[in-house]
Amino acid sequence: MYTRYLNISSILARKSLFLLGPRQTGKTTFLKNLPGKKAHFIDLLKPSVYQDILRNPEYLAEVISAHENETSIFVIDEIQKVPSVLDEVHRLIELNKKLRFVLTGSSARKLRRQGVNLLGGRAAMVRFHPITSSEAEDQIKIEKLFKCGGLPFILTSDKPMDDLKDYVGLYLKEEIHAEGLSRSIENFSLFLNAAGLSQCEQINFTAVGNDAQIPPRTVIDYFTVLEDTLIGHMLPAYTKTKKRKAMTSAKFYFFDVGVGNILGAREMTTQRNPIYGKILEHFIFTELRAYLDYNFLDYPLCYWRSTSQFEVDFVIPLSAKTAIGIEVKSARNPVKRDFKGLLALEEDIKLERKIVICGADVKRKLESGIEIYPLRSFLHELWKQQIF
Numbered sequence: 001m002y003t004r005y006l007n008i009s010s011i012l013a014r015k016s017l018f019l020l021g022p023r024q025t026g027k028t029t030f031l032k033n034l035p036g037k038k039a040h041f042i043d044l045l046k047p048s049v050y051q052d053i054l055r056n057p058e059y060l061a062e063v064i065s066a067h068e069n070e071t072s073i074f075v076i077d078e079i080q081k082v083p084s085v086l087d088e089v090h091r092l093i094e095l096n097k098k099l100r101f102v103l104t105g106s107s108a109r110k111l112r113r114q115g116v117n118l119l120g121g122r123a124a125m126v127r128f129h130p131i132t133s134s135e136a137e138d139q140i141k142i143e144k145l146f147k148c149g150g151l152p153f154i155l156t157s158d159k160p161m162d163d164l165k166d167y168v169g170l171y172l173k174e175e176i177h178a179e180g181l182s183r184s185i186e187n188f189s190l191f192l193n194a195a196g197l198s199q200c201e202q203i204n205f206t207a208v209g210n211d212a213q214i215p216p217r218t219v220i221d222y223f224t225v226l227e228d229t230l231i232g233h234m235l236p237a238y239t240k241t242k243k244r245k246a247m248t249s250a251k252f253y254f255f256d257v258g259v260g261n262i263l264g265a266r267e268m269t270t271q272r273n274p275i276y277g278k279i280l281e282h283f284i285f286t287e288l289r290a291y292l293d294y295n296f297l298d299y300p301l302c303y304w305r306s307t308s309q310f311e312v313d314f315v316i317p318l319s320a321k322t323a324i325g326i327e328v329k330s331a332r333n334p335v336k337r338d339f340k341g342l343l344a345l346e347e348d349i350k351l352e353r354k355i356v357i358c359g360a361d362v363k364r365k366l367e368s369g370i371e372i373y374p375l376r377s378f379l380h381e382l383w384k385q386q387i388f
Contacts, residue, residue, distance in 0.1 A: 002135045002152065004030050005383065006294045008102075011124050012037070012073065016093060016101040021128030022230045022255050023106045023171060026152045030128070031075050031102060039073040039102065044081040053082055060088050064099070072098050079103040080110040090119050109228030129290040130256045131155060134383035142376065146279055149258020150286070160258075168262050171231070187214050191222045195232075195252065196263030200278045202249040202305070223252065231255055233289060236302050238315040238323075241348035244306035251303055253285045277330035280375070281313055284328050284357060288314060291382055299388075310344040316388065324353045324388055332359040339370050353387070
């Protein structure tokens with residue numbers, strides 16, 4: 001079992017929370033091992049529980065009444081299965097201010113689409129991610145995270161790539177069915193293949209539509225499905241530069257490097273191979289996204305590309321006037337052209353740090369202020385909260 005970085009104790013001391021993340025990322029295991037806390041679980045994936053809660057509006061109150069002497073924390077697994085139960089959760093919270101609900105889910109889409117009661121600020125929103133480098137540090141090689149991603153059951157599998165393919169196929173079918181898109185399963189499958197090939201790049205909806213032979217408007221809708229079902233993330237463009245006009249199209253990343261490798265037909269090869277660079281960039285994205293979410297930091301995560309083709313892989317604005325710039329390179333010894341984007345961006349905004357993550361063996365700082373980081377050094381300092 002992995003020790004997770006996320007700590008929700010301070011939130012539970014104040015209020016209830018939604019814990020949202022893709023399936024099999026380990027949400028339930030995490031909640032069953034909360035330090036010093038015991039919770040009662042109500043699993044909506046169990047057919048009997050699902051039917052009971054649909055038939056009997058008082059079911060939830062009766063369960064809580066039977067267990068409130070044992071615990072004040074109640075976990076409702078897969079809340080999107082019965083979104084209407086949130087009205088009853090709201091009522092129970094109002095009746096007993098000491099009650100805490102942890103509402104897990106693998107889709108925000110159904111909750112939002114049905115316009116259900118999201119508890120009006122009485123519950124925090126927390127995102128849950130696959131295993132990060134800080135959580136796997138002592139147990140598996142980082143190369144395995146590159147190849148297989150961070151889904152816990154994949155990391156312990158004897159045949160991780162076969163199981164990953166099955167996961168992607170099953171997840172696709174179940175999510176398509178859940179979203180009422182079963183009539184479009186063939187179109188969505190074609191789209192998913194095209195999206196896999198375009199990940200880590202600026203999204204061109206028309207080009208993806210041409211590859212999948214579906215209209216651009218449908219492509220936009222399908223990307224929204226991927227975001228709302230937590231399968232993917234958009235990386236918005238940083239557009240506040242004045243000296244150089246910025247591109248505005250977002251980039252797209254799947255939530256897990258292993259899933260991205262399967263859907264993008266990416267095979268782990270040598271460090272000099274261009275595919276390695278894309279996998280490394282994807283991996284850094286997932287680490288940064290998880291770090292921001294787990295530390296409850298509201299900083300945006302962006303990228304920057306000018307119309308004159310200067311680019312910075314990741315920009316984290318700290319304020320209106322300052323940011324951190326991070327460039328990811330597969331080279332062992334990056335040269336000036338590898339970080340020209342960072343120097344160009346600094347002409348518009350003060351960069352508190354200009355970081356290049358690469359295959360170097362030694363961390364060093366150049367006269368220009370560019371910080372060269374070996375991958376492991378960057379990850380270590382990131383999760384020790386020494387980068388920002």
